[in-house]
Amino acid sequence: MTQAAEGQFRAGSLSHRVPDLGALELLLAVARLGSLGGAARELGITQPAASSRIRSMERQLGVALVDRSPRGSRLTDAGALVTDWARRVVEAAEAFDAGAQALRDRRDSRLRVAASMTIAEYLLPGWLLALRAQRPDTAVSLLAGNSTVVAERLLADEADLGFVEGLTVPTGLDSVVIAHDNLIVVTAPGHVWSRRRSPLEASELAATPLILREKGSGTRQVLDAALGGLARPLIELSSTTAVKAAVVSGAGPAVLSELAVGEELSMRRLVSVPVAGVSLARDLRAVWPTGHRPVGPARDLLSLTRA
Amino acid sequence: MTQAAEGQFRAGSLSHRVPDLGALELLLAVARLGSLGGAARELGITQPAASSRIRSMERQLGVALVDRSPRGSRLTDAGALVTDWARRVVEAAEAFDAGAQALRDRRDSRLRVAASMTIAEYLLPGWLLALRAQRPDTAVSLLAGNSTVVAERLLADEADLGFVEGLTVPTGLDSVVIAHDNLIVVTAPGHVWSRRRSPLEASELAATPLILREKGSGTRQVLDAALGGLARPLIELSSTTAVKAAVVSGAGPAVLSELAVGEELSMRRLVSVPVAGVSLARDLRAVWPTGHRPVGPARDLLSLTRA
DNA sequence: CTGTGTCATAAGCCCAGTTTATGTGGCCAT
DNA sequence: ATGGCCACATAAACTGGGCTTATGACACAG
Numbered sequence: 001m002t003q004a005a006e007g008q009f010r011a012g013s014l015s016h017r018v019p020d021l022g023a024l025e026l027l028l029a030v031a032r033l034g035s036l037g038g039a040a041r042e043l044g045i046t047q048p049a050a051s052s053r054i055r056s057m058e059r060q061l062g063v064a065l066v067d068r069s070p071r072g073s074r075l076t077d078a079g080a081l082v083t084d085w086a087r088r089v090v091e092a093a094e095a096f097d098a099g100a101q102a103l104r105d106r107r108d109s110r111l112r113v114a115a116s117m118t119i120a121e122y123l124l125p126g127w128l129l130a131l132r133a134q135r136p137d138t139a140v141s142l143l144a145g146n147s148t149v150v151a152e153r154l155l156a157d158e159a160d161l162g163f164v165e166g167l168t169v170p171t172g173l174d175s176v177v178i179a180h181d182n183l184i185v186v187t188a189p190g191h192v193w194s195r196r197r198s199p200l201e202a203s204e205l206a207a208t209p210l211i212l213r214e215k216g217s218g219t220r221q222v223l224d225a226a227l228g229g230l231a232r233p234l235i236e237l238s239s240t241t242a243v244k245a246a247v248v249s250g251a252g253p254a255v256l257s258e259l260a261v262g263e264e265l266s267m268r269r270l271v272s273v274p275v276a277g278v279s280l281a282r283d284l285r286a287v288w289p290t291g292h293r294p295v296g297p298a299r300d301l302l303s304l305t306r307a
Numbered sequence: 308m309t310q311a312a313e314g315q316f317r318a319g320s321l322s323h324r325v326p327d328l329g330a331l332e333l334l335l336a337v338a339r340l341g342s343l344g345g346a347a348r349e350l351g352i353t354q355p356a357a358s359s360r361i362r363s364m365e366r367q368l369g370v371a372l373v374d375r376s377p378r379g380s381r382l383t384d385a386g387a388l389v390t391d392w393a394r395r396v397v398e399a400a401e402a403f404d405a406g407a408q409a410l411r412d413r414r415d416s417r418l419r420v421a422a423s424m425t426i427a428e429y430l431l432p433g434w435l436l437a438l439r440a441q442r443p444d445t446a447v448s449l450l451a452g453n454s455t456v457v458a459e460r461l462l463a464d465e466a467d468l469g470f471v472e473g474l475t476v477p478t479g480l481d482s483v484v485i486a487h488d489n490l491i492v493v494t495a496p497g498h499v500w501s502r503r504r505s506p507l508e509a510s511e512l513a514a515t516p517l518i519l520r521e522k523g524s525g526t527r528q529v530l531d532a533a534l535g536g537l538a539r540p541l542i543e544l545s546s547t548t549a550v551k552a553a554v555v556s557g558a559g560p561a562v563l564s565e566l567a568v569g570e571e572l573s574m575r576r577l578v579s580v581p582v583a584g585v586s587l588a589r590d591l592r593a594v595w596p597t598g599h600r601p602v603g604p605a606r607d608l609l610s611l612t613r614a
Numbered sequence: 615c616t617g618t619g620t621c622a623t624a625a626g627c628c629c630a631g632t633t634t635a636t637g638t639g640g641c642c643a644t
Numbered sequence: 645a646t647g648g649c650c651a652c653a654t655a656a657a658c659t660g661g662g663c664t665t666a667t668g669a670c671a672c673a674g
Binding site: 013014015017018020021022025043044061062063077078080081082083084085086087088089090091092093094095096097099100101103104117120121125126129130133144145239241263266267268269304 | 320321322324325327328329332338350351368369370384385387388389390391392393394395396397398399400401402403404406407408410411424427428432433436437440451452546548570573574575576611
């Protein structure tokens, strides 16, 4: 127990300071139903279990969450706030669940989706949740890969619907644009570029070594095309996450999808640098084998994805 | 166990299908360090514990996450995707933790913040995380209430820094605008307004009964002012969450902060309706007692909040 | 003043996750 | 080659948090 090695704030990692998902779910149910017993019924546990769990959550957080009375329970002011924060955790967990389930289902699934990494990471879990809300019994399977892989799967009839983010649509596929995505230049908050008054010129961007995804990634393709040549790599990393981490740590600037850095920008872990004279926009597209218009579940999903 | 009452998809609630926070944290550490043992050390548990925990997570999800080898562990493709989704859950949990800790600390805290509900709900946890990253030992306490409450606290020297969202700055306080917030009209996807081609006229909005927050809330004030009179209530509810739930269930349209409905819009649980001829923008402001410019921790937090 | 809702308390069970102890396999430097 | 090192796996035993069942206390409505 004399363990040191804390990257964290106080002793104990997150899971010791944050109630587990079951407890947060229970809290949401209590908020919605106004009763511990009712919440317990909904979650399929007994009333004493719910009572004790809420109590131990209050002890853990050091805050009273619920006003108990002989005719129901209401959230305290602090409880309402905590419940709202809890809801965000639970929603993230629901997205996780939807994604994980799609990763598993492989065989018996009614809708087989193939998607590029960026889309699979940031957009698909939300779509799957929405789809589940509409058509609860559609089992979905997901395969993530680059445009080439997506095209192969579709043409081999191993996927019903694909999503790609490149500049070109692979041959043999029909497509429809479902969203637009902008690539943006990001640096750590301290970087020289973060203090510029004037937009970056394309030539400067091309001349500067950048932290990049590996060749073949959709992001990289768009960047190379926009610069009218090849971007100069400072390092090449194999995931968007690794790139972000490198940028945050001050290793250098990178060009990333705004989907990937929304959170970091709003919390100012990263800073966006305006660029002049290059279009770093790209389309996100749904794709399917030429002629085979999506039907059934694939069509349901497709219609969810269009603004 | 013959319990019915599932609002959910398959049997068992979320917490049975999603690994707990500890497991997700462990997975992130494995991804970052490339080693089960290393991740175990970082979290202060033993190597076998980490090994078994990852294994049981793989069993639970039905997906191989990690490629083990005698000289380290790397994520599988599916594992990388799962890890990215896990990161979002953990980040939500970190925000929860930051908020909850502020709610608790009350007494011995070095920075006492008073904030309006919308800001406390949606913005403050992020700011607190950023602050913790910069100044790890600043203990923060948080009190949430409307503008009046915030002003009282500041003037009674029971808070060091406040955040309000109303149209007017309470007397006795200096302020600076830290962000802009737009109120938008939202309906359920099926509603007539969601199919309009032309923007809604202010007069139509004023004539239609709306789902509203209670009087005195910042949102309500701005709406009444913008309509040049009083909005007509269909129902009055006491929390943003309750309003959203009512709108989603089709009870009617509402006017809400875009901060509050970002998620719902992108997942199309709600639809935004353009409005012509009214300005539903408002400023979010940091406030402090006239003359008492924020110093120390309060100044640190303030500088984090400005774009 | 009995019935029905609420929540609390007490006692005991059970299993997930933990630790300690040990085994296996690849890599490297001597 | 051969020890040493590092990484992961397996086995057995311990622990505790969360569960259930059983019961009690309180408030309100009929």
